Amino acid sequence: MRVYSILISALVLLSSSLIVNYFFGSYVGEFTKSQRIKYGEWAVIAGGSEGLGAEWARQLASQSLNVLIIARRKEALEQVALSIRTTYPNVEVETLVTDLLDLSPSVVLHDIQKNGSRKIGLVVYNAMYQGMGHFTDVPIETLKKVVNVNNVALLELVHPLTISMKTNDLGGGVVLMSSLAGETGIQNFGTYAASKSFITVLARSLSLELKPYNIDVLSCIAGATLTPGYVYSRLGVNKEKSLIVWGKRFLSVFGF
Numbered sequence: 203m204r205v206y207s208i209l210i211s212a213l214v215l216l217s218s219s220l221i222v223n224y225f226f227g228s229y230v231g232e233f234t235k236s237q238r239i240k241y242g243e244w245a246v247i248a249g250g251s252e253g254l255g256a257e258w259a260r261q262l263a264s265q266s267l268n269v270l271i272i273a274r275r276k277e278a279l280e281q282v283a284l285s286i287r288t289t290y291p292n293v294e295v296e297t298l299v300t301d302l303l304d305l306s307p308s309v310v311l312h313d314i315q316k317n318g319s320r321k322i323g324l325v326v327y328n329a330m331y332q333g334m335g336h337f338t339d340v341p342i343e344t345l346k347k348v349v350n351v352n353n354v355a356l357l358e359l360v361h362p363l364t365i366s367m368k369t370n371d372l373g374g375g376v377v378l379m380s381s382l383a384g385e386t387g388i389q390n391f392g393t394y395a396a397s398k399s400f401i402t403v404l405a406r407s408l409s410l411e412l413k414p415y416n417i418d419v420l421s422c423i424a425g426a427t428l429t430p431g432y433v434y435s436r437l438g439v440n441k442e443k444s445l446i447v448w449g450k451r452f453l454s455v456f457g458f
C-alpha cells in the first residue's frame with residue numbers, strides 16, 4: 203500500500219512538472235528586465251573553455267548578455283565562442299587566453315574591464331584545480347596550486363569587479379562555483395574539498411555584505427556532473443592520457 207502511494211505521488215509530481223515545463227518552460231529562469239540591467243552588459247566566465255563554465259557562457263548569452271570567456275586553451279575557447287556566436291548572433295562573445303594564476307590588478311583592469319569601457323555586471327568563477335591524491339603523496343606545490351587557482355585567483359578577480367559594481371552604483375551578480383565536496387570533505391581530494399568550503403562560506407558572507415549595494419552573490423554547490431574535468435579526475439590521470447584511456451573504455455562498451 204505504501205509503495206503504491208509513493209508511486210502515485212511520484213507520478214503526480216512528474217506529470218505536474220511536465221505540465222509546468224510545457225506551458226511555462228520558456229519563461230522559467232529568464233532574466234527580468236531589471237536583472238538584465240543589473241547583470242549587463244557583460245558577464246565574465248573564469249574557466250569557460252569546457253564543462254560547466256562553457257555552459258554558463260551559453261546560458262548567459264541566451265539571456266542576451268555579452269560574454270567574456272577566460273581559460274588557458276585558445277582552441278577550446280574559440281570553439282565555445284564560435285558555437286555561442288552562431289546560436290546567438292546578437293550577442294558579443296570575447297575570449298581571453300590566460301592562466302588565472304597570472305591575474306593581477308592590471309590584468310583585470312586592462313584585459314578584462316578594458317579600462318572601464320567594458321561594463322561587467324556578472325562574474326562567474328568556475329575554474330578549478332583538484333590536486334587529487336593521498337594528502338601525504340601530493341607535493342606541497344600541487345596543494346598550494348589548488349588553493350591558488352580555486353581561492354586566491356578567485357579573490358584577484360572578484361574583489362576588483364565587485365568594487366567596480368559598488369562604485370558604479372548599478373549593482374551586479376557574482377556566482378562562485380562550489381561543490382558538495384566542500385560540505386562533507388572527500389578522501390584524496392582534501393585540499394580541493396576545503397577550498398570549496400572556503401568558496402561556499404565566502405559566498406554566504408558576501409551575499410549579506412554586498413546586498414545593500416544591490417549585488418547578488420551565490421555559490422553553486424554542484425554535485426557530480428559528467429564533464430571533462432570530472433572524467434579526468436575519476437580516471438586519475440592527466441587530460442592528455444585520459445582521453446586515450448576514456449576512448450578505450452568507450453570502445454570496450456561496444457565490444458572492441
Ligand SMILES: NC(=O)c1ccc[n+]([C@@H]2O[C@H](COP(=O)([O-])OP(=O)(O)OC[C@H]3O[C@@H](n4cnc5c(N)ncnc54)[C@H](OP(=O)(O)O)[C@@H]3O)[C@@H](O)[C@H]2O)c1
Pocket residue numbers: 248249250251252253254255256272273274275276278300301302303327328329330331351379380381382383423424425426427428429430431432
Ligand atoms: N563536474 C563535477 O562533477 C563538479 C562537481 C562539483 C563541483 N564542480 C565545480 O564546477 C566547476 C566546473 O567544473 P567542471 O567539471 O566543468 O570543470 P572542467 O571541465 O575541468 O573545466 C574547468 C574549466 O576551468 C578552466 N581552468 C582551469 N584552470 C584554469 C586556470 N588556471 N586558468 C584559466 N582557466 C582555467 C579550464 O580551461 P583550460 O583548461 O582551457 O584552462 C576549464 O574551462 C568547478 O569549480 C568544480 O569545482 C564540478
